[in-house]
Amino acid sequence: MKVVIADDHAVVRSGFTMIINFQEDMEVVATAADGIEAYKMVAKHRPDILLMDLSMPPGESGLIATAKIHEDFPDTHIIILTMHDDEEYLFHVLKKGARGYVLKNSPDEQLVSAIRMVHQGGVYIHPKLASSLVREFVSHDQQADESNPYQLLSTREIEILPLVAKGYGNKEIAEMLHISVKTVEAHKAKIMEKLNLKSRPELVEYAIKKKLLDF
Incomplete structure (x- = not known):
């Protein structure tokens, strides 16, 4: 093998x-x-x-x-x-x-x-x-848990969220992930909307609570 x-x-x-x-x-x-x-x-x-x-x-x-x-x-x-x-x-x-x-x-x-x-x-x-x-x-027929970020967010959004929480700027994230700054901005907006978050501190708190900073 x-x-x-x-x-x-x-x-x-x-x-x-x-x-x-x-x-x-x-x-x-x-x-x-x-x-x-x-x-x-x-x-x-x-x-x-x-x-x-x-x-x-x-x-x-x-x-x-x-x-x-x-x-x-x-x-x-x-x-x-x-x-x-x-x-x-x-x-x-x-x-x-x-x-x-x-x-x-x-x-x-x-x-x-x-x-x-x-x-x-x-x-x-x-x-x-x-x-x-x-x-x-x-229990696969049960509704998705709306508190579960893995159900709510796309794979790319799950990757971007902890970078935002750690304080990286849009340009830095774009360079790390080899995507455009506009794409980063769009994903950030979607993340905030899906998770009903209003500010970066709320996002940081969410990321810590859901262990997403480990990524």
Whole structure:
């Protein structure tokens, strides 16, 4: 199995590379430090598995990259690496095409098992979150929770909101995300409208409360 690892911490990339390369049936063919580089490595190597960190620096988060890579390279199965055992993160990344969700503090054997399971066509969810997923599917016909930002906002809006909350200006955000200033302004207006927010302090408070600053 060819594997690509995307994480913004070099020590994490090195550690996971050692674990994976120790397996007789696995090989890390490339690593990446952000979402943009992850896309390029997948395009170049066409791996079987991509281990994707969810929270990477501004430029392109794992969330955005997951959606793009799943759409353009459906044969590469994506496993999310994260510190967040939050069901909102889980539901959103699965909807964006991820096939696995592994916590970074999991034992080595769980990571290896997740890779093998996903490669064989299965889905791996950390045991701590499995019950939440079952409840979600059982109640799938219920109305969307209007307090859930992942239901209300688009993927791009979820990426822009924390940057605004952190104090970045329109031009800075546009450069980070490789979009126009007018596009940033339009997304900001939509965010404020959808969330019924009137000011930046309200937006910051919302972002903290919903853990969106982790992106």
